Amino acid sequence: MLQAHKLTVAIGGKVVCRELDMVIRPGQCWGVLGQNGAGKTTLLRALAGLHPPQAGEVSWNGMTLQTIARRDLACHLGVLPQNEGGEFWGSVLEYVLLGRFPHRASWFGYSAGDHMIAQQALVQMDLAELAQRPLNTLSGGERQRAAIAQVLAQQVQCHLLDEPLQHLDLRHQAQAMQAFGKLREEGGALLMVLHDILWAQRCCDRVLLQFADGRALHGAAGEMLTREHLEALYQCPLRELAAEGGRCFVPGV
Amino acid sequence: MPPRILFLLLLCAAALGLGFGLMSGSLPLAPAEVWRALMGNGGDTATEVLWQLRLPRVLAAFCCGGLLALSGVLLQALLRNPLADPYILGISGGAAVGALAAMLLGASLAAMQLASFAGALLAIVAVFGLGFLHGERNIYRLLLTGVVLSAGCGAAVSLLLTLAQGEQVKGMLFWLMGDLSHPEGLLFAWVVLLVLGLCATVFSGGLDVLVGGPDKAAALGIAVGRWQMALYFAAAALTVAALQLGGAIGFVGLMMPHAIRLLGISAHRWLIPLSVLLGGSFLVLADTLARTLWSPLQLPVGVFTALLGVPFLLWLLAAGRR
Numbered sequence: 001m002l003q004a005h006k007l008t009v010a011i012g013g014k015v016v017c018r019e020l021d022m023v024i025r026p027g028q029c030w031g032v033l034g035q036n037g038a039g040k041t042t043l044l045r046a047l048a049g050l051h052p053p054q055a056g057e058v059s060w061n062g063m064t065l066q067t068i069a070r071r072d073l074a075c076h077l078g079v080l081p082q083n084e085g086g087e088f089w090g091s092v093l094e095y096v097l098l099g100r101f102p103h104r105a106s107w108f109g110y111s112a113g114d115h116m117i118a119q120q121a122l123v124q125m126d127l128a129e130l131a132q133r134p135l136n137t138l139s140g141g142e143r144q145r146a147a148i149a150q151v152l153a154q155q156v157q158c159h160l161l162d163e164p165l166q167h168l169d170l171r172h173q174a175q176a177m178q179a180f181g182k183l184r185e186e187g188g189a190l191l192m193v194l195h196d197i198l199w200a201q202r203c204c205d206r207v208l209l210q211f212a213d214g215r216a217l218h219g220a221a222g223e224m225l226t227r228e229h230l231e232a233l234y235q236c237p238l239r240e241l242a243a244e245g246g247r248c249f250v251p252g253v
Numbered sequence: 254m255p256p257r258i259l260f261l262l263l264l265c266a267a268a269l270g271l272g273f274g275l276m277s278g279s280l281p282l283a284p285a286e287v288w289r290a291l292m293g294n295g296g297d298t299a300t301e302v303l304w305q306l307r308l309p310r311v312l313a314a315f316c317c318g319g320l321l322a323l324s325g326v327l328l329q330a331l332l333r334n335p336l337a338d339p340y341i342l343g344i345s346g347g348a349a350v351g352a353l354a355a356m357l358l359g360a361s362l363a364a365m366q367l368a369s370f371a372g373a374l375l376a377i378v379a380v381f382g383l384g385f386l387h388g389e390r391n392i393y394r395l396l397l398t399g400v401v402l403s404a405g406c407g408a409a410v411s412l413l414l415t416l417a418q419g420e421q422v423k424g425m426l427f428w429l430m431g432d433l434s435h436p437e438g439l440l441f442a443w444v445v446l447l448v449l450g451l452c453a454t455v456f457s458g459g460l461d462v463l464v465g466g467p468d469k470a471a472a473l474g475i476a477v478g479r480w481q482m483a484l485y486f487a488a489a490a491l492t493v494a495a496l497q498l499g500g501a502i503g504f505v506g507l508m509m510p511h512a513i514r515l516l517g518i519s520a521h522r523w524l525i526p527l528s529v530l531l532g533g534s535f536l537v538l539a540d541t542l543a544r545t546l547w548s549p550l551q552l553p554v555g556v557f558t559a560l561l562g563v564p565f566l567l568w569l570l571a572a573g574r575r
Contacts, residue, residue: 085468
């Protein structure tokens with residue numbers, strides 16, 4: 001259970017959320033929506049303990065993140081960053097195996113079990129044939145799938161995913177969402193930053209709307225994903241279309 | 254190429270390189286003579302030459318090459334920059350200013366070594382203080398601080414060179430290009446290489462994670478700040494040990510890790526031992542050629558590392574594209 005208590009987060013002098021209280025429970029899937037620059041990534045980094053909060057605290061099962069060793073935390077909490085900011089020279093399989101790093105028992109290399117878990121994650125992300133390719137020869141979407149496979153291989157209870165669907169084509173978006181749905185059925189908790197309201201409607205049961213002025217609103221997905229809320233959130237007129245008994249929103253321009 | 258086979262090949266190359274280095278010189282020795290002299294029951298001159306001159310020299314060359322290659326691997330991981338080499342953070346600049354200033358004042362060899370050591374230490378502390386401790390840990394600030402300090406030291410070195418006279422200039426140029434003819438502190442350098450090489454291999458899994466970027470590394474369980482600090486000081490110690498042994502020998506630290514990577518091996522668990530072996534063998538070969546090709550004239554080894562290494566790497570780069 002990942003909990004934010006009176007969390008205030010700021011970056012470069014801009015407050016991205018004020019006294020936020022939220023609890024991410026096992027089996028829940030949270031969607032975070034907001035404009036560009038609203039601070040979604042910063043909030044996610046704060047929830048992962050990668051960005052120090054200005055006030056308040058984030059805790060994992062009742063323990064403040066700062067008091068937990070990174071290695072122990074990495075066994076429970078997985079993060080998919082938007083930009084890795086690094087360069088990996090090895091193969092796709094070696095890259096996905098890094099997800100096993102917090103769990104590995106030996107100083108040298110990874111066990112057969114680790115290899116098996118990494119292979120499964122590759123299959124889940126439709127990458128089995130690319131396993132031996134150097135990671136830096138992959139396309140943007142393939143790389144994103146490799147990054148997702150790495151988080152899957154980490155086998156954690158709580159997943160913080162920053163734009164997990166970026167660069168993915170429709171089939172692979174669905175595949176990734178299926179994989180996340182499976183994690184949720186197995187009792188995992190998820191929080192994902194999304195730009196696609198449709199996916200938030202279909203896959204998330206809780207939604208957090210992050211406004212540009214630092215306000216945040218969260219609640220059940222059905223209550224949050226209304227035209228009024230979304231027009232205020234994106235500061236843009238929306239049109240509501242009915243489709244297969246549901247609603248979907250498109251920009252009204 | 255499978256890393257295990259490459260490891261065995263490089264072990265053979267290291268043995269061959271060391272053997273070649275022991276045989277060559279103004280008194281050429283046959284393999285059998287080298288063996289007898291090593292066992293201590295050969296002719297007097299051969300034994301003398303081997304134990305007093307050649308063995309320390311080839312061991313120094315091997316160790317120096319290994320130190321530089323390892324330092325290069327660690328700095329490329331720390332700075333997440335493939336262009337990082339042992340000299341990028343200004344450590345060699347500080348050492349050069351110290352060494353050259355001592356030479357200009359006509360100091361003894363020991364005093365010169367001490368001055369270069371002091372210069373390197375000053376540079377390490379300055380870069381660490383300015384680049385690391387200030388506010389948040391930003392690796393680009395560290396890199397920039399080092400590059401700026403290097404530029405300053407480069408200017409000071411040019412000034413010292415213009416102030417120097419005749420013979421002094423030659424000694425200075427030899428130091429700047431790298432020269433293994435005074436292998437002092439050999440035992441210390443080997444201890445540094447073996448201890449840090451072993452530590453780096455043990456922690457190699459974390460290095461693989463660390464090159465993925467700070468957020469990713471932290472999310473996978475690395476205490477990034479502590480790792481960066483440890484890497485910085487380990488690389489600094491390796492560089493200082495190499496500078497003390499052979500001056501500022503270029504090319505080895507930058508290119509040996511890339512040579513191994515071009516062969517398709519990038520996991521640090523293999524990259525570290527393979528780079529050390531390749532760097533050591535390579536420097537033994539370069540140094541042997543530097544002291545024998547135009548003997549009795551001895552050329553600075555730094556010239557040969559580039560002369561030999563550039564075609565080799567250009568070939569690897571071209572072959573890698575196929």
